[in-house]
Amino acid sequence: MDKRSAQNMRIMGSSTASGGTYNKVSIMGDGEVTGDINCHKFSCSGTAVVLGHTIADETSVQGTLRAEGNLETRKLSVQGEANTLGHVLVQEASINGMFNVSQSLRGERLKIRGGVTIHGNCEVERLETNGCFNIDGLLNVGILDAKVNWACSAKEIGGEKIIVRKGNSIGNVLKFIPALFKVMPEARLTADIIEGDEIELEHTTADVVRGNHVRIGEGCRIGRVEYRHRYTQHDSSTVESALQV
Secondary structure (H helix, E strand, O other): OOOHHHOOEEOOOOOEEEEEEEEEEEEEEEEEEEEEEEEEEEEOOEEEEOOOOEEEEEEEEEEEEEOOOOEEEEEEEEEEEEOOOOEEEEEEEEOOEEEOOOOOEEEEEEEOOOOEEEEEEEEEEEEOOOEEEEEEEEEEEEEEEEEEEOEEEEEEEEEEEEEEEOOOOOOOHHOOHHHHOOOOOOOOOEEEEEEEEEEOOOOOEEEEEEEEEHHHOOOOEEEEEEEEEEEEOOOOOOOEEEEEE
């Protein structure tokens, strides 16, 4: 069935609906969907629970979404809070709120101004962040452009071009979070291993950094640097050992 010619689903109050193929799914109240959804547009400005997998061309979350299956979408926008218990496959994602992924995330472009937590691996062509991310597994990225305004972390980071700079502003959601803490977390990226072709780091803590061209900027704490062609280090940073290989 052509999704655009299918019927729409609209929940405005408190209601339960069945999964299926739809054109537009709009949840503006307190809605629960029992089963898988395959639709053209999925939007949530209320509180939604999907008891199945979600496939949508476009997904917009301005309220609260709990998706208990996988989420597959071409375009994702999160202004509120989205939680997925499965895997996420997305071409382009813009996260201005909070996004929690229990499994892995794969995509082309991920832009973060809020906060993203991924309990598995993250594989994207380009990641731009002015907010924060915490990845329990591997971050495999073509280009990482990170302005660190909050505590960010990944188990390992591998990519072609990795640029980490100290930010100078707090993103949309993050500006409300500091009131919850007695002590502000340090704005710093932490990883066990960072490996790439071209690496520029500021305010980063890592056990090992490996790359062809490595620049260690201000505020870094690095155990070992292994570089092939070029290496520079800022006076304010600590590097236990640097070895050309």
